[in-house]
Amino acid sequence: MLRARQVATWQLAKRRVAPWRCARAWCRPCSSEATGERPAPAPAPVLLFRARSLENESRSVENAITFATVGMSGGMGFAFLGLAPLTSPNLFMIGLLLAIFQVQFGYSLITRQLYMQRRRWVMELYRDEVSETAITNHISPAQDKHLVTVVCDANLKRVWTLGNDAATGDTPSMQDIAEKGKMFFYLDREVGEVMDAEGLDALLADSKGIEEEKVEVKPVIGETEELSKRIVQSFSELTRTNLQQMAGKDGGSPIQQLDVLERAAKITGVSFMTMGLLFYVMGNWSAQNAIHRAAQSYTPSPASHASPAKAT
Secondary structure (H helix, E strand, O other): OHHHHHHHHHHHHHHHHHHHHHOOOOOOOOOHHHHOOOOOOOOOOEEEEEOOOOHHHHHHHHHHHHHHHHHHHHHHHHHHHHHHHHOOHHHHHHHHHHHHHHHHHHHHHHHHHHHHHHHOEEEEEEEEEEEEEOOHHHOOOEEEEEEEEEEEOOOEEEEEEEEEEEOOOOOOEHHHHHHHOOOOOEOOOOOOEEOOHHHHHHHHOOOEEEEEEEEEEOOOOOOOHHHHHHHOOOHHHOOHHHHHHHOOOOOOOHHHHHHHHHHHHHHHHHHHHHHHHHHHHHHHHHHHHHHHHHHHOOOOOHHHHOOOOOOO
């Protein structure tokens, strides 16, 4: 009986001391770990928009680029075969070297246009509200960060940090980017799927500007990582004046632009091959005609018909 009273008294004293010990820096009995309570998980980013990749259209354009490259190479080859009998060796080699660089330049230019269209195609759009509490002196209030994550095709990802106030001066807002920045940011509602119409409309009409931007991009054929980051336009560096100048010059949807690019590549290949064959036929005809005229006008000298002198 006495033992039970001592245990009860000790437990009561422990309960009374616990609040005093909670104020100590080295004791946290009321924390989530001691009480068994789990902290509330951070809210997940809200998916506002989703669209498919342009992989099928890109594959068709890549086949057209291969066709154009073969056409340019073959056309250049036939053209130089036709010009070979009419040019000097040094001039022929210089022209052949320039033709190689021209084919490489054409291939790189069309390929860069392909990936430029894919990188402006928005596949996923997220919005996230992150709350950060300043711990210095425990005085500063919580600050909310408005994060916008844009996942584009061809392994391009942008993370925008929006300001808390409306954009002023020459700083563009989200509304300016959505309306006038389609050259680098194209969101197609007809092809994609809107997951949150109200949230998407509110974001695209937001008056806040971009305070910080993080760009993640993977290099493609013929690019280095540094070159890829320089090619991809950063919206944090654009002004309202730049967007005003680019408005209406995007050329429409990337799907339409890829169709135009595919047709242009095929036309380029056919044109180079046709012109190369034409140069080959004309050069070969000119060379054969020159040889035929030279053969007709050739008259042997009398000395060649004279009998050799007999030895005495």
